[in-house]
Amino acid sequence: MITKPQNLRIAVQKSGRLNAPSMQLLEHCGIHFESVRNGALSLKGSGFPIDLFLIRDDNIPGFIRSGLCDAGIVGLDVLEETADTESDGDNAVILRPLGFGKCRLSIAVPTACGIVGPQDLNAKTIATSHPNILRRYLKRSGINAIVTELSGSVEIAPALGLADAICDLVSTGQTLMTNRLRELTTVLSSEAVLVCRNDLSPDQEQLLNRLLQRIDSSIRASRSRYIMMNAPKSSVDKIKEILPGMEHPSILNLSHDQEKVAIHTVADEPIFWSTLEQLKLAGASSILVVPIEKIID
Numbered sequence: 001m002i003t004k005p006q007n008l009r010i011a012v013q014k015s016g017r018l019n020a021p022s023m024q025l026l027e028h029c030g031i032h033f034e035s036v037r038n039g040a041l042s043l044k045g046s047g048f049p050i051d052l053f054l055i056r057d058d059n060i061p062g063f064i065r066s067g068l069c070d071a072g073i074v075g076l077d078v079l080e081e082t083a084d085t086e087s088d089g090d091n092a093v094i095l096r097p098l099g100f101g102k103c104r105l106s107i108a109v110p111t112a113c114g115i116v117g118p119q120d121l122n123a124k125t126i127a128t129s130h131p132n133i134l135r136r137y138l139k140r141s142g143i144n145a146i147v148t149e150l151s152g153s154v155e156i157a158p159a160l161g162l163a164d165a166i167c168d169l170v171s172t173g174q175t176l177m178t179n180r181l182r183e184l185t186t187v188l189s190s191e192a193v194l195v196c197r198n199d200l201s202p203d204q205e206q207l208l209n210r211l212l213q214r215i216d217s218s219i220r221a222s223r224s225r226y227i228m229m230n231a232p233k234s235s236v237d238k239i240k241e242i243l244p245g246m247e248h249p250s251i252l253n254l255s256h257d258q259e260k261v262a263i264h265t266v267a268d269e270p271i272f273w274s275t276l277e278q279l280k281l282a283g284a285s286s287i288l289v290v291p292i293e294k295i296i297d
């Protein structure tokens with residue numbers, strides 16, 4: 001009897017900051033899910049043999065490490081916080097940084113306090129919901145501080161007299177400013193990462209590789225732009241210098257204008273207004289910059 005290979009089981013955050021961009025990434029990979037009904041925990045995908053598990057982000061690494069899921073999308077901070085550093089190596093491995101959910105885990109202190117550098121934290125109390133990452137940082141930096149674990153609202157701990165400093169995630173820095181805190185040092189730079197177990201079956205590995213190819217294509221497409229313009233033949237070299245990564249543009253003769261050519265290229269970097277202004281000054285006209293949906297080499 002031939003048994004059907006199991007679907008790839010992927011865990012993503014049920015609700016919160018990483019849910020929408022994670023679902024969007026899968027959608028861009030051509031994988032669609034029915035909208036979540038009755039608080040469902042698992043959804044079958046269409047367009048790819050995938051089962052999606054919607055769970056709290058803190059549980060995602062555990063689902064992967066224990067084999068309940070094959071892969072997942074989670075913040076690097078959560079992965080590192082839940083890592084078992086005592087055992088011989090982690091069986092959850094990072095496959096790709098995904099470019100969203102970017103933030104940093106930083107130590108911050110009250111704006112007016114006399115702490116100027118990490119070494120001043122000796123004998124001070126630091127409140128955090130990332131005690132494991134913080135303890136590892138303090139150990140490798142030779143700082144003897146006391147770690148107080150809080151599950152939320154870490155930023156109010158100094159004002160309440162619960163701690164001298166905090167170690168919390170920072171994105172824009174607005175929360176620190178509102179609470180009259182200043183950043184002292186970054187302990188970890190984080191973003192959403194795609195993680196998998198390192199002992200997948202050959203079938204699961206094959207499915208994951210297919211998914212990875214789509215993810216890579218989607219990430220590349222999202223940061224690339226297709227650029228088209230017309231320009232005098234004499235301006236082509238100058239235009240190549242202005243555009244980032246434009247070593248191999250397609251140059252096409254224009255039937256209605258022998259003096260000009262059409263230049264088409266893909267730029268892997270952002271195209272700023274200032275770049276367009278330079279192109280225009282170099283003689284380019286009818287410049288179009290369009291998003292790319294998919295790229296496969």
Ligand code: PRT
Pocket residue numbers: 013014015016017018055056057058074075076077078101102103168169170171172173174175176190191192
């Ligand atoms: O319910 P569940 O447990 O799944 O979600 P959660 O509440 O634990 O996590 P969630 O959704 O808040 O964050 C998920 C992940 O998003 C984190 O693990 C990070 O990897 C990433 N991320 C990116 C952030 C932020 N940016 C962020 N700014 N996570 C939290 N914050 C918080 C931070 O804790 C602080 O309170 O936002 C505040 C600071 O933001 P700024 O912009 O004021 O600096």
Ligand code: ZN
Pocket residue numbers: 056057058
């Ligand atoms: Zn969480």
